[in-house]
Structure formats: structure tokens, C-alpha cells
Amino acid sequence: MSNAYDVLRAHHNVLRGLGSRFKAAPVGSAERQQTLDELLREFTIHMRIEDDIYYPALAAASKLIAIAHAEHRQIYDQLAVALRTPSSSPRHVDEWNSFLTVLEAHADEEERDLVPPPAPVDLSESELEELGNRMAAEMERQRNSKFEQLHVKARTALLKAF
Ligand SMILES: [Fe+2]
Ligand SMILES: [Fe+2]
Numbered sequence: 001m002s003n004a005y006d007v008l009r010a011h012h013n014v015l016r017g018l019g020s021r022f023k024a025a026p027v028g029s030a031e032r033q034q035t036l037d038e039l040l041r042e043f044t045i046h047m048r049i050e051d052d053i054y055y056p057a058l059a060a061a062s063k064l065i066a067i068a069h070a071e072h073r074q075i076y077d078q079l080a081v082a083l084r085t086p087s088s089s090p091r092h093v094d095e096w097n098s099f100l101t102v103l104e105a106h107a108d109e110e111e112r113d114l115v116p117p118p119a120p121v122d123l124s125e126s127e128l129e130e131l132g133n134r135m136a137a138e139m140e141r142q143r144n145s146k147f148e149q150l151h152v153k154a155r156t157a158l159l160k161a162f
Contacts, residue, residue: 003128004054005115007135011046012107018042019100027087043079043103044152045142047072049135057131058117068114071106078102080159 002010018039025032051072055065082095116123123131142148 002132004132007132053135058121060121061117083160
């Protein structure tokens, strides 16, 4: 079992890896679409784990958490722009690269500022383990849940439509 910091860092690396694979795959290829599906699934899980579990545990660092939430909204906005840009558009690749850039910048910043968080947040070893286990279990649950995966697809369709 691992602590919350390890869980987050490891999952950031999963997202970074999927991002590079997506960028490297030719536009319009099945591999690019498959990698995107996986990226959006893991991305959605990641945002929810942070919004629902990790950030609330760090509530005492209120200013940094407010910034992090604002960045999550920006990332979703850029995702919506990318999803709405057809692959025939000359902007398509740029919009997806922008999405990955804001996502990676946020993950880097998070690792710098919130993993671990500054005072007054003070998590003990056992609290970190408990938090990390809860996060890892919830990630696994969402990954294996048909309902949650339908939710990701529905949300993607919604972002595309509006
Ligand atoms: Fe985040
Ligand atoms: Fe993150």
C-alpha cells in the first residue's frame, strides 16, 4: 500500500505517459483514438480523486486549493475546445497539444506546491496511508465500473456538444 503522495505522483506519470503516446500517434489513427479514450478515462478519474478526496483533506491550505480548483476548470475548458475541434481543422492538433500542456503544467505545479502541501496542513504517516489507500481504492472502483465509464463517455459527448 502506498501513501497519498505516491498515489498522486504515480498517476500523474500515467497521464504524462498517455499524453506522450497520444501526441506521437498519427492524427486519425485507431491508436490515437484508443489512447485518447484511455487518457480521458484516467484524466476523469484523476480529477475526481483530487476534487473529492485529496483536496478536501488539504482544506487548510485553502488558497492553493482554490487555485487548483480554478486550474481544473481551465483544463476542462481546454478539453471542451479540443473535443469540439474536428480532426479536419488546422487547429485540431494545436488544441489537443494545448490541453496536454495545461494538464502537464498543472500536474507539475501540483507536485511542487501540494505534494506535500505546506503548513498549516499537517498529515501524519498514518493519515497519508489511509488517504492513499482510499484514493487508490476509489480509482480502481471507477476504472472497473461500467456506470462510471458510461459517465465519462456521456460527459465527453456533452463537452463536445456545447
Ligand atoms: Fe489537480
Ligand atoms: Fe493531479
